[in-house]
Amino acid sequence: MSLKVIELNDVSLQVGDAGGVAAAGPGFALLEGREVTLGAAAEQQHRIYPTSSYDKFWHELNMEPLHVRGRIRHHADLAYSQLLELAREAEIEDEVLFAVPGHYNNQQLGLLLGLASQCPFRVGGMVDSALAAASLTDKHTSGEHIVHAGLHLHQVLMTRLIRKDGELAVDNVVPVPQLGRQQLLDALMRIANDAFIRQCRFNPQHEAASEQELYSMLAVWIGEKGDEQGNLEMELKAGAITHTAKLPRDQLLAGLQKSYDKLLRSLRPLTELPGAGILLDHRLALLPGAVAALGEAGPLQVARPEAVTEACLRHHELIAGGEGVHRIRALPDLDSPGEAAETRADRNAPTHVLFRNRAMPVADLPLVNNLNGSGGNALEFDLPGPSTTLGRILRKQSAVMLDCGDIEFRLNDVPVKGRQPLKLGDRIRFPELADELLMIEVNDGR
Numbered sequence: 001m002s003l004k005v006i007e008l009n010d011v012s013l014q015v016g017d018a019g020g021v022a023a024a025g026p027g028f029a030l031l032e033g034r035e036v037t038l039g040a041a042a043e044q045q046h047r048i049y050p051t052s053s054y055d056k057f058w059h060e061l062n063m064e065p066l067h068v069r070g071r072i073r074h075h076a077d078l079a080y081s082q083l084l085e086l087a088r089e090a091e092i093e094d095e096v097l098f099a100v101p102g103h104y105n106n107q108q109l110g111l112l113l114g115l116a117s118q119c120p121f122r123v124g125g126m127v128d129s130a131l132a133a134a135s136l137t138d139k140h141t142s143g144e145h146i147v148h149a150g151l152h153l154h155q156v157l158m159t160r161l162i163r164k165d166g167e168l169a170v171d172n173v174v175p176v177p178q179l180g181r182q183q184l185l186d187a188l189m190r191i192a193n194d195a196f197i198r199q200c201r202f203n204p205q206h207e208a209a210s211e212q213e214l215y216s217m218l219a220v221w222i223g224e225k226g227d228e229q230g231n232l233e234m235e236l237k238a239g240a241i242t243h244t245a246k247l248p249r250d251q252l253l254a255g256l257q258k259s260y261d262k263l264l265r266s267l268r269p270l271t272e273l274p275g276a277g278i279l280l281d282h283r284l285a286l287l288p289g290a291v292a293a294l295g296e297a298g299p300l301q302v303a304r305p306e307a308v309t310e311a312c313l314r315h316h317e318l319i320a321g322g323e324g325v326h327r328i329r330a331l332p333d334l335d336s337p338g339e340a341a342e343t344r345a346d347r348n349a350p351t352h353v354l355f356r357n358r359a360m361p362v363a364d365l366p367l368v369n370n371l372n373g374s375g376g377n378a379l380e381f382d383l384p385g386p387s388t389t390l391g392r393i394l395r396k397q398s399a400v401m402l403d404c405g406d407i408e409f410r411l412n413d414v415p416v417k418g419r420q421p422l423k424l425g426d427r428i429r430f431p432e433l434a435d436e437l438l439m440i441e442v443n444d445g446r
Contacts, residue, residue, distance in 0.1 A: 004092050004121070005312040006083075007099040007129060008112075010058040010153045011181050011283050013082065015090040016309030022090035027058040027153060029078045034070045038082050043219070047212040054078055055182065059154045061108045080115045092121045097312045097319055099129040100327060101152065102159050102173035109327060124320035127328040128170050130159035132311040133303045134279055135168055137421070138334040138399060144275030145171075147267065148303075149294065151284035154180040156263055160270045169330035176266045179259050181222075184287065188218050191255040192234060192247060200243040202236070210236050222287055253289045260293035267297045279303055285414050292408075295417060302416045304423075350400055350424050350439035353393060355379050359442055362400050362422075365393040383433055390430065393422070400439070402428060 002017045010027030025039025031052050037045070046053045054066075057075035065074055072078060086092070098116075100109065109126065116123045130148035137146060146168070148159045155175045162171040192214055196202045204210040213236055221232065232247040271278065278300040285291050285302040294300060304310075311331070312319060319328050352359040366378040367390040381390065391404030402411075403419040410429040411420055422428075428437040 003094070003124075003313060003316060004090060004096045005099060005309040006086065006096050007308045008058060008101060009129065009150065009281075009283070010055070011151055013058070013086060014309075015086050015092065015096075016306065018313060020306070022092075023086050025082070025086065027055060027082065029054045029057065029072075029081070031068055031070065031072055036072060036078070036081050038078075038085050044216060045212065047215045048208045055153055058082075059152065059180075061104070061111060063111070076111055076115060079112075080118065083115060083119050087119055087121055092119075094121060095124040095320070096121045097124055097316065098126040099132050099308045099312055100126050101150070101157055102128050102130055102170065103155070103157055103175045104327075113325060123325055124316075125325055125328065127312060127315070127319045127331070128159070129308055130157070130173075131161060131168065131170055131329060131331055132315075133281065133307045134159075134161050135311045135315065135331040135334065136303075136307055137277075137279065137301070139163060139275070145273045146277055146279050147270045147298075148279045148281070149263070149267065149284055150281040151287070152180050153182050154178070156180065156266075156284065158266060158270055160273075160276075162273075163333050166333050167330045168333045172270065174266055174270065176263060179262060181283070184256060184259055185215065185218055185222065187255050187259065188222070188252065189215060191251060192218060192232075192245070195245040195247050196234075196236065196243060199245045202238060202243045204236055207238065210238055213237075223283075249288070256287070256289060257293070260290065263294060264297055267294060271298045277301065282414055285416070291415050291417065299418055300416075301418070301420055302411065302414050304412065350422060350426070350441055352440050352442045353379070353428075354438040354440050356435060359440060362393045362439075363395050367391045367393065367402075367404070379437070381430065381433060381435075383430060 004022065005016050007014045012024050012026050014021055015023040026043050028039060028042035028046060030037040030042040030045055030049060042053065057078040061075055061079055063074045063076050066072065113123060130150060134146045134148050144163055146161045148161065150157045155177050156179050158174040158176060159170060160172040161168050193203065193205055196204055204214045217234060231249050232252060234245050236243050276298060278294065278298050280294065280300060280302050282302060282305045291300065315331055318331065350362060352361055353365065360379065367381065368378045369381045369383050369385065369388050369390055390407055391402060393402050400422045401419050402422055404417065406417060408415055408417050412427050422439050424439055424441055426439040
């Protein structure tokens with residue numbers, strides 16, 4: 001059996017291995033008598049049965065009584081039930097590594113290990129999730145120090161990481177409460193509900209079913225393509241009538257701006273160290289306008305969805321080494337001599353970019369617009385607008401990067417700006433252009 005990594009982020013708890021995602025589900029539970037519904041199925045009924053729904057049992061992992069009838073006594077029982085479900089779906093039977101949020105204290109970590117001891121797997125080690133994601137960056141692309149911002153259901157967790165003596169280590173963890181995915185969804189729900197009232201004289205929150213339908217619609221929108229769409233068009237059915245309301249993108253962004261301003265106030269003090277860069281997790285980056293808003297605090301990158309699992313597998317021996325299980329809060333710096341040598345030999349580094357059935361080397365490749373075939377050794381686009389340089393793909397030491405300055409592009413469907421590291425299989429696309437760039441490897445067959 002392959003080594004599995006369980007990333008404990010309640011927006012989506014995820015089990016991953018070398019083959020990708022094996023199981024995933026949000027941290028929701030619905031209690032109906034002795035029946036427990038978990039994950040996405042519970043979230044889909046979250047607004048229909050609000051008094052029987054729970055979504056803080058990972059955020060507030062504890063043994064405080066819930067005062068409900070049945071076999072579930074407290075948050076820990078709900079967490080245990082979801083661990084069992086994930087283990088069953090992912091067919092976990094051997095060793096796992098936990099990637100845990102930085103706000104967990106020692107008591108919560110001990111409780112987590114106690115729950116895991118009753119599961120059909122063995123915990124080999126634990127590591128801070130933000131540290132794992134940041135450990136795949138280097139100072140040439142992400143800065144001398146890193147501030148990781150991760151979206152959870154009821155908070156944004158900011159973690160400052162320092163490069164020192166060949167290591168990347170957790171320096172400070174700052175929870176920003178009441179600005180999690182659920183609070184941001186609540187803000188969008190208020191805007192969308194007002195739109196239906198104004199445009200259709202229909203209030204979705206008067207009926208639990210329509211409120212749930214609106215919630216589910218917005219949850220999908222911000223979780224999959226929230227920063228790609230323009231205006232939002234919504235349809236809700238009430239009996240035989242279908243109500244349609246439209247929301248301009250500017251109005252949606254205005255509704256989230258106060259939240260982004262608060263995040264910026266928490267982020268800026270953490271980026272005051274010279275050479276600090278920002279690393280957003282992919283969940284936060286998908287929110288409408290988040291990349292542009294938080295990028296005001298400094299140079300910004302977006303972590304790949306598989307970064308935490310990939311880092312845990314890479315550092316398996318270190319995370320699982322030593323006596324007992326404890327949370328790892330420092331990992332080798334990607335720029336340390338040993339790690340740099342490993343990186344240079346890393347087969348995940350692309351050699352070419354494939355665009356419109358043509359492969360071109362990545363050594364120093366400009367991306368230009370509307371040059372009508374006169375660009376020489378360059379990738380030429382036909383976007384609306386004047387002739388201009390959009391950016392450049394370049395290799396610096398062992399790293400391959402795309403630098404587009406202030407021009408926004410999509411990296412694996414996530415909107416980003418500035419300088420971003422590239423790996424094999426990464427997909428790049430500019431708005432208003434259907435064609436994609438695919439990072440590939442070309443060798444001589446040996």
